[in-house]
Amino acid sequence: MSDAPVIIEAALNGVTSKARNPVVPTAPDELARDAIGCIDAGATVVHTHSHNIAAPPTEAAEIYAAAYAPVVAARPNAILYPTTGIGATIEDRYGHVPLLAEQHLIRASFVDTGSVNLGGTGSDGLPPASNYVYTNTFTDIAYKFDVCERLGLGPSIAIFEPGFLRVVVAYARAGRLPRGTLVKFYFSAGGYLGGGQPLWGAPPIAEALDLYLAMLDDAPVPWAVAVLGGSLVDSPVARLALERGGHLRVGLEDFDAGPENVAQVDAARHLCEEVGRPVASLTEAAAVLSLPSGAVTPS
Numbered sequence: 001m002s003d004a005p006v007i008i009e010a011a012l013n014g015v016t017s018k019a020r021n022p023v024v025p026t027a028p029d030e031l032a033r034d035a036i037g038c039i040d041a042g043a044t045v046v047h048t049h050s051h052n053i054a055a056p057p058t059e060a061a062e063i064y065a066a067a068y069a070p071v072v073a074a075r076p077n078a079i080l081y082p083t084t085g086i087g088a089t090i091e092d093r094y095g096h097v098p099l100l101a102e103q104h105l106i107r108a109s110f111v112d113t114g115s116v117n118l119g120g121t122g123s124d125g126l127p128p129a130s131n132y133v134y135t136n137t138f139t140d141i142a143y144k145f146d147v148c149e150r151l152g153l154g155p156s157i158a159i160f161e162p163g164f165l166r167v168v169v170a171y172a173r174a175g176r177l178p179r180g181t182l183v184k185f186y187f188s189a190g191g192y193l194g195g196g197q198p199l200w201g202a203p204p205i206a207e208a209l210d211l212y213l214a215m216l217d218d219a220p221v222p223w224a225v226a227v228l229g230g231s232l233v234d235s236p237v238a239r240l241a242l243e244r245g246g247h248l249r250v251g252l253e254d255f256d257a258g259p260e261n262v263a264q265v266d267a268a269r270h271l272c273e274e275v276g277r278p279v280a281s282l283t284e285a286a287a288v289l290s291l292p293s294g295a296v297t298p299s
Contacts, residue, residue: 002245005280006272007182007288009045009156009224010038012261014083014253015193023260024252026051028066035071035078037262038251042269044285045079045108045182046071047156047253054086057095061103064096068105077282079291081108081156090140094147101151107291108180111144111155112136114164120196127199134160141167145178152292154180160201165215172219180291184224184249185212187237191257192229201228204235213244222247222289228254233267242275 012034016024025034035046050063064082071078082100085093100106115135122128148155155178159165165185171177187208188198202208204227216223224247225237232238232250241248248271250264258264272279280288 007247009249010043011047011251011253016256031067032070041265042279060096061099108154113167116160149178189230
């Protein structure tokens with residue numbers, strides 16, 4: 001079993017609303033306070049969504065900056081990153097990322113490497129009448145990797161389906177995967193994105209983790225596990241991941257019916273202690289990920 005320090009990522013809000021869970025942070029001051037609390041509890045990577053995902057890049061960067069600046073001031077080595085925007089072009093959807101990097105507020109960025117029908121079954125047990133597809137073309141993926149490479153940001157990659165991981169492995173074998181990459185195997189549980197039974201991804205079972213690790217093979221890429229729509233810590237893949245050298249992602253974005261973010265980080269840290277692996281410090285997390293040293297200049 002690996003004795004390498006564990007990176008704990010805290011995904012603070014996502015699309016979880018206060019109507020769904022009143023403890024979820026949404027305003028910038030709430031997100032900053034929760035981020036610092038999670039870091040002090042053991043998280044080293046913090047991911048947030050803006051309360052206005054449709055904002056144009058300049059406005060989106062301002063919203064994220066209001067949440068991130070207090071965190072960077074208080075915990076300068078924290079690894080923060082936002083989510084996608086909405087827009088007709090990849091420049092629109094990704095335009096806030098360079099603006100945040102220029103302000104030295106982020107050390108990572110999202111790079112999702114495929115497309116997927118996100119959702120769950122309706123009341124009749126069938127797929128709902130929805131035209132939504134979370135789309136990332138190969139051209140868009142290359143654009144995001146290029147931005148990360150140019151700005152010294154670590155790509156944080158969500159693996160919703162096996163094809164997402166094939167793209168990562170292709171970049172790794174070609175020597176084109178930017179430093180600082182972390183891939184996260186997203187396992188699907190009930191209740192996520194509107195309820196019902198998930199119609200994407202794999203359940204959080206050992207066989208699914210085995211598949212992803214077999215596909216990753218010997219590619220030297222740090223990886224983590226997450227359960228969307230349920231409790232990662234209470235699933236079998238959390239302990240298995242720790243025993244096999246992986247890392248953990250928790251938070252109210254994923255476990256939207258769960259306890260507050262700090263409590264979820266606490267639970268992840270306690271599981272690490274049970275398994276016998278130390279939790280990474282902020283400095284150790286950057287080293288584990290091989291984050292470029294110039295990714296951010298602390299305030």
